[in-house]
Amino acid sequence: MSKQYEEIKQKLRGSITPVITPFKSNYEVDFEKQSELIEYQLENGTHAISVTGTSGEPSSLTIEERVQVMENAAKTINGRVPFAPGTGSTNHDETMYLTKKAQEMGADAAMVIVPYYNKPNQQALYKHFKTVADSVDIPIIVYNIPGRTAKNLEVETLAKLAKDCPNIIGVKESNKDFEHVNRVLLNCGRDFLLFSGIELLCYPMLAIGGAGSISATANVEPKKVAEMHDAWFNGDVKRAQELHYELMRLNDVLFKDTNPAPVKAALGMMGKIEPVLRLPMDLPSESIQDDIRQTLKDYKLI
Template structure:
């Protein structure tokens, strides 16, 4: 299977859409479809679900499959679709990745297993086994702040060398030196996405493919526009958007993602602001700050 076409297509702002719940905590598939339409109307270049913003550890395996299926149906081929299929359980990761392949997704995003803290050799074996189990492109998701383990550059490069379908990585890694070395040792055609909001613009400067930013849930148009400006060579506009988005980025990460994002979407009238325990909404004070910030950005927000 050739992967050049997906490397050409899967670029820009890949919006990691939240999983909306009803007041009774059931998954709201109708709202999920509306959120995806909101993304497409505002220029997002691709869609992901069941990544960190999608609360996958709060979903059953069956719910994760249904969320992916509903997203695939809603997108209907209009933009690339790269759902998160990883978990802390190896067999479950393979099962979900195979399910994604059966659905015809464009790529699967597989997170470094969380909580377990595997060593580098175990991580290599985990990702290689997953990649070997399917033919679809794999995007490694490295987020050491939430998995308690960093996928080292040498391990990433080894996987890219041994697994032709590992085509990229979402790096939610604040160590920008690490990110630069990933690009160097994995190759300049490696699809490198920023998962750190304040590094979305700097990542483009070193040849990154785009971003998978939780902020796109709330302000999809400007997050996508930043990438468009860079591609068009309008560096000043891209820089302006980078700094313009900074305050919104900051407030949306003053509590654990996706709690502030869901609070914001609730204020915007997009969803019921519901998370499943053990996750919960931000404090009253932070919700008020989010509300004020949305008003500053001229994003429709109801008073808390």
């Protein structure tokens, strides 16, 4: 493995916030608000930034907009923390294009999702990820989220990719199967970066040797999510456990509807953004919004 990949593996740890894509009331991307959200993250101890992952509504953006969102984020971050944008798509050529763009703009890594909707078999998934990885000289984090892609990247496939592609350095597992994520580190190696994409598994994944989390909740409460990781890595297991349970109610309410709708509703209530999503996504029901509002009050976020 090259020195470049080893260095980013050491840096890319802790709380990586998948920053939402803010829209104006006319549905245009609000780049000024995006920069403000990133600054809010950095002020509160977030360890790294991602954009245009699930929380960033990539399927609601044009390819040009996705590049612009990545470029604005890279410019705002300006090397202060690692940057790992989501570059995956259901379309192979689009994934190649966006991943190359991430490399051109100096991203530290690219997060590439299992293609959604078309349900490739494991051989096709291997070919897809290997072709993307071979086309760039940038670290790749595979993104496995079977609940939204309708396809699970099996451990054996991921292990073969990790063996055959030196720049595939880790995986974001939004996978509720905890046996699966244990076997990822067993088969891919204990130094393979394992990130949790399931909020209630962020702490448990640290306990089995995970590198951190890429949690939508960090959009709303970045300080405590980052602090949980800091406590764990500093050996304060009790404090990490306390924060895990302290965050649980907020995690629950932010997933009462499809992400990122509750997160955008919450950020709107906090005065951070206009709470706007593009169709076919929309804000949660009034009853869910009432629950979000009360939870934010209880957490003293509003």
